Amino acid sequence: MARLRTGILGGAFDPIHQGHMHVAVSVLDSGLVDQLLIMPTGHPAYKACMACAEDRWKMVVAAASADKRLIPSRMEIDRTGTIYSIDTLLALRDLIPDTDFFYILGEDAMMNLHKWHRLNEVVSLCSFLICRRPDHPLADQAESEKRRLISMGARISDFRIEPVSASSTGIREALSRGEAPAGLCVPVREFCRCKGLYGAAGKMDEADRWINQLFDALKPTRFAHSLSVADTSRLLALRFGENPLQAEQAGLLHDCAKCLPLSEMQKIARDHQLTQDESILSTGALLHSVAGAWLARERYGVTDPEVLEAIAWHNTGHVGMSRLAMCVCLADYIEPMRRDIPHLQEVRAMAESSLERALLLSLENTSDYVLSRGGFLHPNTTETIAWLKTQL
Ligand SMILES: [Fe+2]
Numbered sequence: 001m002a003r004l005r006t007g008i009l010g011g012a013f014d015p016i017h018q019g020h021m022h023v024a025v026s027v028l029d030s031g032l033v034d035q036l037l038i039m040p041t042g043h044p045a046y047k048a049c050m051a052c053a054e055d056r057w058k059m060v061v062a063a064a065s066a067d068k069r070l071i072p073s074r075m076e077i078d079r080t081g082t083i084y085s086i087d088t089l090l091a092l093r094d095l096i097p098d099t100d101f102f103y104i105l106g107e108d109a110m111m112n113l114h115k116w117h118r119l120n121e122v123v124s125l126c127s128f129l130i131c132r133r134p135d136h137p138l139a140d141q142a143e144s145e146k147r148r149l150i151s152m153g154a155r156i157s158d159f160r161i162e163p164v165s166a167s168s169t170g171i172r173e174a175l176s177r178g179e180a181p182a183g184l185c186v187p188v189r190e191f192c193r194c195k196g197l198y199g200a201a202g203k204m205d206e207a208d209r210w211i212n213q214l215f216d217a218l219k220p221t222r223f224a225h226s227l228s229v230a231d232t233s234r235l236l237a238l239r240f241g242e243n244p245l246q247a248e249q250a251g252l253l254h255d256c257a258k259c260l261p262l263s264e265m266q267k268i269a270r271d272h273q274l275t276q277d278e279s280i281l282s283t284g285a286l287l288h289s290v291a292g293a294w295l296a297r298e299r300y301g302v303t304d305p306e307v308l309e310a311i312a313w314h315n316t317g318h319v320g321m322s323r324l325a326m327c328v329c330l331a332d333y334i335e336p337m338r339r340d341i342p343h344l345q346e347v348r349a350m351a352e353s354s355l356e357r358a359l360l361l362s363l364e365n366t367s368d369y370v371l372s373r374g375g376f377l378h379p380n381t382t383e384t385i386a387w388l389k390t391q392l
């Protein structure tokens with residue numbers, strides 16, 4: 001049986017950006033490794049981090065959720081003391097046997113490889129994939145350093161990638177100026193924004209507690225989706241004259257109950273008489289909205305009735321729903337992390353100019369999709385579609 005090939009992409013990830021993601025996905029797409037560990041370090045040897053290890057970890061988890069082949073690893077965060085790669089490799093060898101390991105490094109990092117602790121042992125335990133950029137200013141020096149490392153037994157392969165202009169320093173500086181840097185994926189950008197990381201503008205008062213609770217309560221893809229819906233809801237609210245903070249709060253918490261077992265949602269709904277509607281009580285796809293509004297109030301401390309309304313009706317809509325609730329319902333459908341579904345681009349285009357028309361189109365698409373699969377369409381959706389047509 002072929003041995004598993006596991007790549008290791010380490011770094012501070014302060015914060016993780018699209019340059020890192022481009023390297024990770026390019027290595028995987030090339031077939032050079034079967035899976036890839038993204039490993040934020042707890043205490044970087046050569047520099048201090050601006051964000052704490054737990055925040056850098058959550059950002060890595062959110063970003064990596066976009067691709068199943070990316071596996072975030074806490075191994076170096078949970079280790080105390082100075083972090084050395086040799087300890088990581090020794091632990092990985094026991095943890096994932098019958099595996100060949102490949103450290104993925106840029107040219108700059110390769111030039112510092114000679115400083116690695118117990119390098120002779122490191123080179124016996126792993127190979128190196130060096131991401132070479134055609135325009136790198138140190139290309140000649142990197143080539144001679146590579147030859148020197150090979151002569152001492154290192155197994156080194158080049159890997160050419162197109163450069164992506166993103167740097168953690170540039171992104172931190174942009175955030176501190178109140179800008180929204182392009183080099184971050186939407187969930188990470190929203191994470192920085194609502195927590196005020198790196199001096200980002202827009203810090204939300206409750207963000208630290210809410211983000212921690214959501215991170216523990218949700219699967220990684222759902223956590224990233226929630227951040228993305230928060231950002232999209234806020235932008236829609238700004239576009240259509242609604243309160244952006246309320247929209248961002250509702251967007252962030254809208255799926256807070258989504259990963260509970262159905263039995264737990266049903267217990268919450270029955271104990272607190274949230275609904276008598278058996279069709280809602282029987283499926284998590286509908287019940288998580290109602291249960292989520294209750295959780296948002298009781299566990300997250302939301303008291304704003306408009307935010308709670310937006311959470312409670314985010315999947316079916318309802319007749320007479322507020323325009324704030326429309327922003328959240330629509331954001332849930334069009335947020336940029338969502339996988340492509342029929343007519344999604346049309347709804348996104350419509351959301352540039354009309355909140356009601358875009359929401360109507362999204363609910364009609366949902367209706368068509370559910371009915372085409374022989375599923376149950378809740379009357380709230382049908383009634384909201386008819387009501388929205390009267391609002392145009
Ligand atoms: Fe939902």
Ligand SMILES: [Fe+2]
Nearest residue numbers: 225254255332
């Ligand atoms: Fe959602």
